[in-house]
Amino acid sequence: MASALGPATKSALISKLAAIVGEAHVASDAAGLAVYEFDASDEAIAGHHLPLVAVLPGSAEEVVQVVNLALAHDLPVVARGAGTGLAGGAIAARGGILIVMTRMTRIHEINEIDRYAVVEPGIVNLDLSNTLLQQGYFFAPDPASQRVCTLGGNIANNSGGPHCLKYGVTSNHILGLEVVLPSGELTWVGGPSGETSGYDLTGAIVGSEGTLGIVTKAMVRLTRKPEAVAVLLAAFPSMDAASRAVSAIVAAGVLPASLEMMDALTISAVEAAFHCGYPTDAAAVLLVELDGLAETVAEHGEIVARKCREHEATMVRHATTKAEQDLLWLGRKSAFGTLGRLAPNYYLQDTVVPRTKLPPALEFVGQLGREFRLEIANVFHAGDGNLHPLMLFDRRERGAIQRVLEAGDALLEYCIAAGGAVSGEHGIGMEKKDALSLCFTTDDLRAMAGLKRSFDPRELFNPEKIFPSGFSCGEVNQLKQQSLMRDGMYVV
Amino acid sequence: MSAPVAEHVLASAVVQPEVLTGFSGPDAPPWEVINTCVHCGFCLPACPTYKLTLRERSSPRGRITLIKAVAEGRLDLMDPTFQDEMYLCLNCRACEAACPSGVKYGELVESARAQIEAQSPRTLRVRSARIAAFRGVFGSSRRFRAASAGLRLYQRTGAQRFVRRSGLLRRVGLAEKEALLPELSERFLVPGKEFWPAEGVRRGTVALLAGCIMSTAYAEVHRATARVLSRNGFDVIVPPGQGCCGALAIHSGDLEAGRAAARANIAAFSSPSIDAVVSNAAGCGAAMREYDFLLRNDPDWAERARRIAGKVRDVSEFLADQGLVATPGPLAVTVTYQEPCHLVHAQRISRQPRELLAAIPELQLIEMPESALCCGSAGIYNLLQPEMSSALLERKLANATSTGAAIIVSANPGCMLQMAAGLRSKGVQTEVVHIMTLLDRAYAALDVTAAAAN
């Protein structure tokens, strides 16, 4: 638990922190800290962990000073953005100092010639894109949480989003980073050209969930705003038909900017929340966005509509006005939250299967629901085969959490056996650290641990994340692997 | 389904602070509502206090987490940060409109405040002063009018100019508050004393909520509202026996005073010949629409409360949905529209006022940025939290004046007072006008054109 600082040392530490970031930006009282017990994951994942103290720095220099103070006291350091993470990444699992980045929102430079911007990590994803839009650019990764989540969180989780089907995930859009390393030093990795000779340190830090360094500035790629955008909505009589349409669209040579699927349960919740115009009598809908040159968009729009109809679509609609398009996207992007209307708690799995395996994977999800007596909603990035089954439950019902976690594990194992991955885009955090040994060998894990140790030998940066429990010094949980191998579930 | 303590809490490994006081009684924040929050954070960017502080405790999700911690016995009701946050919240309900999960945040914060007020010896002094004000002045319209008449005397006699110039108020720390005092109407609107018959084909009867501030400071807005409604085919009555809607009391945690106000109004508006209860004050309309929640545990009144709450309409919503039968005359002005929180967030009415503005020929609407962000007025919030309030007012005025519009259109007296006071202190000429006043002017313009044509 939290460190063993005596009360006198603790209050001295708090005054020092206040001297660095300002008194208003330090929280150490019960209520001030209680709000950091959560991110957007279920509390079965996040547990109940409080930081010793939370600070909201205003600049990279302040972060450096805070980190050095933590090092001097041997305290863990955890970065936090907006706390929309779904894997417990921003939870101070071993106490220590929580560094909340939300005040660091400046845009330092927009360089149209070299197509990059230098930005602080606390900026909200959508605010960044909206600012860039004034010059005709945008920041392509658009997690459904983009109105809220921060660039720093996106970088740390290597987040994806509906538009990543065409544009790629966050790592494809980060050219360089300014980071505070676990040694307490401030340094830049990468740069405007995006090419580095030697080690790709930017690549190592993106997706490292705050375990290798705290990002204090990012050099992000500017993407040109497309000339034309079309949004199509298609309704299907079954999830199976919709999945086949997805494969058919991609096989026809069309690469949509996004290709999203929602099932009937999700549609009913979304419509109850926002009245977006989704058909409530459909078993599944596809939301397809196409962008690019006007001619191509029009041509591809016809192909998509045709492919949908060939696969039993009962309705295909073009959202013609911007308002109509925005409303459909509002529904899709708020979908997880709307499901909170149907049950007090949900557990959201984030796994990947190869696109062609979507129909059997969805069938398996249906089976899980029946077997574990769970209502499961599906809303996901169909184009990438990135599933997001969302299991609804009520934590007060005895045994409910257990059933949910077991169903989640069963699904992970299924997806890995099908050639997929444990996490599509939400990160490993606290949630999936034990699942990591399902798809990596001991040697893989040892190599990763070696990287972690060379950055952070004292294991003070976001401890208890990513690596399986008991793996701190390279000891993999081999028993678990062996037992899975016996069950024939472990794929090397 | 009421408030069992979740299993996991017992197993929690965190060392907890000593908890002495928690929620109690039927007015405790409902567990089902707390539990609807899935902590997705989608409400954060909508929240004015989060926008300005960027810290979790001042966000809706943070406040719900705190309420939950108190409900689960992990945080004390008397915790100073908890209390600060419950009162730093503007109860603007922007979080509710943004929340995908349908969390009824307003119910949570109002119940939490009521719990604080009921339990708190420390705030007793402030509380009793507040309750005296609510029960004594707002609680009776007659007394409110009497108090307001004193104020009018103060304004009319020139005493106001003298006091303002002398700097007396600033010295006693009242300058900001005094600047908020409305210019009172020449003639108050007294319920039961005025009636407007429908013009043309009669389409129904509407009952107007006179309210407290509206009936004294903005009596002319009421008359404008009534003229616009009658021109569009509605008999307009102002039933006697009605009083303050109760919102100010409810928002401050004095639920009993709120309930008394609600019962009086329900009785006053209960005639079956009333087709709709119309309010032109967003805050009052929102409060009346929630009478059913307020009186849910009162067997004698719950059903009647539900019936009246269902008949309440904001005047813009009512007119836009019924359709204007009389076309307004032209007004060649530029306006910008400020969305009152209790219209756009609490009642989700945003399209209708714009439709009415669009119906006025030659009027040009220039949208301001962040139109739906609270102006910081929020009932008596501006008196209790002057710092946050004036920061929000600054932001609102900067957004509004950036449009260059000559008129800021609003639909709530609190916002109008707040913005007008802000503009006055800056010496800016922009006018703040209620949407009904503007429509009434447009109809008057029609009469002028007609007269000229004859």
Ligand SMILES: Cc1cc2nc3c(=O)[nH]c(=O)nc-3n(C[C@H](O)[C@H](O)[C@H](O)COP(=O)(O)OP(=O)(O)OC[C@H]3O[C@@H](n4cnc5c(N)ncnc54)[C@H](O)[C@@H]3O)c2cc1C
């Ligand atoms: C409704 C909903 C929809 C979502 N949709 C998507 C989606 O479509 N795609 C997707 O990929 N994700 C999605 N997410 C998950 C989440 O929004 C993303 O992971 C997001 O990038 C997290 O950003 P954040 O600012 O909230 O980070 P937090 O949750 O605060 O933190 C996440 C991780 O980032 C680290 N971190 C934060 N800032 C820094 C920094 N400056 N330096 C180093 N480390 C840092 C933290 O330590 C933590 O490990 C969704 C979440 C919700 C609730």
Ligand code: SF4
């Ligand atoms: S948007 Fe709703 S569900 Fe999400 S955190 Fe806010 S109140 Fe909770």
Ligand code: SF4
């Ligand atoms: S009511 Fe307004 S101020 Fe209060 S939490 Fe909600 S959005 Fe924030």
